[in-house]
């Protein structure tokens with residue numbers, strides 16, 4: 094008999110003794126059970142559970158309800174799925190499964206060995222079921238959530254007898270604001286317990302957290318650090334997100350550990366105070382050397398630092414950091430073209446439908462009528478909103494954008510309405526104003542408004558009616574004066590009919606609706622090509638297009654619209670040899686020449702990767718590739734093999750593209 098088996102037997106005997114003491118005699122079996130498990134058993138008794146039965150009425154969600162929950166947690170799933178696949182590869186054929194659950198213990202997705210999945214199904218360890226402690230008793234998922242700590246629950250440590258055949262390891266996943274947003278778990282047969290499983294789950298959760306942090310702060314300067322240079326880039330590195338004016342916006346959990354401080358000690362402080370170094374000098378030292386690192390001293394300790402994310406332009410870097418109060422920070426989002434004076438006039442490149450939309454919008458300038466912009470993804474809705482703001486009387490006020498689809502539901506509320514200090518775990522001591530308040534005197538742009546959760550729609554409606562906002566945890570309403578512009582790629586009327594969008598809010602937002610034409614419907618593609626190419630080359634020598642290349646660009650169906658066109662032009666320019674300025678068909682992707690045009694409604698295929706990969710944060714071809722790989726993976730429902738097949742690359746290459754696991 095192996096040592097592990099012996100240990101398991103001894104552990105099993107001790108547990109039986111502990112259960113007898115606890116359940117039969119009502120004693121606390123201290124010393125026989127891990128204190129964390131004991132705390133959980135006591136909680137379960139308080140919930141009214143018995144060791145034989147869960148509470149009556151515990152039912153799993155049906156497919157539709159599960160889909161809704163998966164949708165609400167799409168952000169967590171998008172980052173979690175590739176990691177689950179990767180973890181499963183490590184434990185395949187060990188009679189186990191990998192589970193991703195939301196912050197309430199609802200199982201969102203599972204991937205596992207078929208034999209074990211069958212057994213797991215019988216105890217409802219499957220997507221759609223809740224494993225909250227108050228329903229299933231002590232279990233790694235529910236208990237990790239209750240304790241907010243990595244948790245291992247072995248065999249009879251499970252409160253409910255019928256779960257005693259399980260061994261489970263789970264680790265909570267913390268969102269970028271420090272709140273728990275989900276939990277990753279590996280469950281298997283008690284007899285196949287592996288010593289390293291908890292470590293694997295912890296590491297994997299750390300990877301998901303890191304990706305969430307990097308995605309949320311993709312538009313900020315990311316200062317990555319560790320006491321060991323070889324840990325830079327690993328899930329163990331600390332990351333601080335810093336605004337262009339040198340204010341620390343957030344520090345990830347590893348970073349707080351490394352610095353030995355709390356979130357409230359860092360957030361909203363100047364970088365130079367938290368890191369005892371001048372950010373401007375650091376940017377200059379590391380500019381052009383983003384793979385390199387340098388050492389700084391913080392609190393008497395040497396740390397290695399690397400910069401990633403959006404570095405400010407050189408001229409701005411110096412100015413802003415030297416005179417923090419005198420200069421307005423540069424815009425957080427860099428538009429690709431027409432940045433200097435983006436107005437409704439400059440958007441007009443000759444297409445009649447676009448011109449009609451511009452004319453209609455111009456008429457309501459300065460009248461504070463909410464405008465709803467509809468159009469396919471990448472058709473230029475945000476650009477239009479910015480141009481609308483710049484053309485009206487509020488142009489000197491702030492333009493504040495929030496994309497309701499790209500941040501987790503738990504964050505939308507605090508991002509939008511703000512919060513008072515101490516409103517929730519991880520909240521900053523001094524609180525933070527929300528986007529609504531930040532837009533006071535200017536324009537609030539709510540992108541993908543169709544993705545706003547229903548409960549927040551009600552709160553938003555109240556703000557629009559009363560022109561007041563009440564931050565989370567506060568009772569004080571703050572007056573706001575905002576002009577509202579919303580955009581969506583969804584058909585909001587249909588969402589209203591389906592009951593997923595409030596009718597009263599729909600009418601409130603829809604003072605005037607403009608629909609932007611899809612790029613394939615536009616007659617000014619040549620002009621757009623010229624404009625986007627000029628934006629990409631900047632001060633370098635201008636590029637030209639052969640007639641056949643231009644015709645290919647004109648006749649393609651552009652499912653990803655202007656974003657895709659710009660992407661294609663960027664890549665074409667990158668493919669030119671030194672000194673070469675003529676773009677021909679060889680510089681364009683093959684799908685432009687395939688006979689079947691790609692309609693936007695077909696499922697994502699190889700060529701749609703180009704369509705969907707957003708350019709806004711794509712600093713390099715490597716990043717474009719990573720985003721394309723992510724999109725394909727999402728479209729393939731998280732199935733790594735299917736996504737790799739679709740891209741025509743190996744699974745390993747796909748993993749590498751997804752972020753070098």
Ligand SMILES: Nc1ncnc2c1ncn2[C@@H]1O[C@H](COP(=O)(O)OP(=O)(O)OP(=O)(O)O)[C@@H](O)[C@H]1O
Nearest residue numbers: 428429430440469470471472473474475476655656
């Ligand atoms: N008229 C334009 N001139 C130059 N670039 C443009 C123009 N319109 C859009 N773009 C560029 O195309 C990309 C997509 O535009 P934008 O983000 O405004 O589209 P969107 O419709 O809001 O997309 P989504 O619905 O996916 O958020 C951006 O990089 C933007 O800078």
